[in-house]
Amino acid sequence: MTLPAMASESRLYFERGGPAYKLMQRLNVVRGDDPSIARRIVIFLALTWIPLVVLSLVEGIALGPTPEQSFLLDFASYARFFVGFPMLILAESLIGPRLTTAGLHFVRSGLVREEDYPAFDSAAEKVAARREALLPELVILGISVLGAWSMTAALYAGQGTSWHVIRTESGVRLSMAGVWYLLVAVPLLQFMFYRWIWRLVIWTGFLRDLSRLNLRLAVVHPDQAAGLGFLGAAHVSFGALAFGLGSVLSASAAFLVVFEGADMESFKIPFGAYLVLVNLIFLGPLLVFVPLLARTRRRGLLEFSALADRYDHAFMEKWIRGKSPADEPLLGTGDIQSLADLGNSYQFARQMKLFPFSLQEVIKLSVIAAAPMLPLLPLVMPVEQILKVLAKALL
DSSP, X not given: OOOSHHHXXXXXXXXXXXXXXXXXXXXXXXXXXXXXHHHHHHHHHHHTHHHHHHHHHHHTOTTOSSGGGOGGGOHHXXXXXXXXXXXXXXXXXXXXXXXXXXXXXXXXXXXXXGGGHHHHHHHHHHHHHHHHOHHHHHHHHHHHHHHHHHHHHHHHHOOSOBTTEEEETTEEEEOHHHHHIIIIIHHHHHHHHHHHHHHHHHHHHHHHHHHTSOOOOOTTOTTSSTTOTHHHHHHGGGHHHHHHHHHHHHHHHHHHHHHXXXXXXXXXXXXXXXXXXXXXXHHGGGGGGXXXXXXXXXXXXXXXXXXXXXXXXXXXXXXXXXXXXXTSOSTTOHHHHHHHHHHHHHHHHHTOOSSSSOHHHHHHHHHHHHGGGGGGHHHHSOHHHHHHHHHHHHO
């Protein structure tokens, strides 16, 4: 039977394909198979940031009477458009190829048995069909627009001031920059983010289908995940999305601390919850393998236990009860080493993880997600004190 890996490669693309991607190709935003990352970032800024700057200058809110009414002092907007969206585009080159490689590794490494090749092909075909479907992306577009409208309603209902709305004695209205922000910039940004969440859902469905196959797992595999440890490494690449989200959250917190005197202590719980949520979202899909890994470890321990029983019995008969050949010396025999190796293998099998990712990968993802929060340190600790702490750590 033909190896399905090469035939399935294009169906497992997560950075290409889909109605929105094809539309960008038709509009020459994306040129052929080239991801056109720099080109897309420039075009996005031309559609979002530049109009916002121009409109805010025209209406006199680029630098308003208060920081809240000043577009150019809105740290969160900088983070959204200069960090968040570029990271969504860069993620296509960082995450997509790693997911494709991880998906094909199931076949190339021999994890998928030959009799399950048709099932693997079917799972890959589902990925392509879901990726190319028009309805999900239309739903995502609708959610993005509704999200912007809900922000509009919240701004009208609120009593505070911001550059999004202009409050006068005659009433409240959206500023021109606010209209562009809520009807163009935010929906575009949210669409790109939710589209990535949809791709993650598609990938999760693919993993669920593979978890139902009779995979060739090894309880004593060096990765301590029966051979599935490569999935955790692939999912660390989702840190690109987590970094973008963390940048927006950190910028919002910085604005509140600098201009509204908010206490940094009040952000500990939200930031902690954010890190937990990041790991749940981006490592959670791998939990579909927990039942399979639990069965693999349980079966492996039973098999090793049965082997150990037979070997121990033979060892006892041969060396303890005196049934060894008279011409075979005790010193230098390989039986004792084999007994020790068997014991080590059993202990290694007992240490097999039930999750296809390690604590190191959880820490890596958390560090990447938390990295944008580092610029907040000077807001709560003098720079001299930070340097002293770093010096002590290095020395």
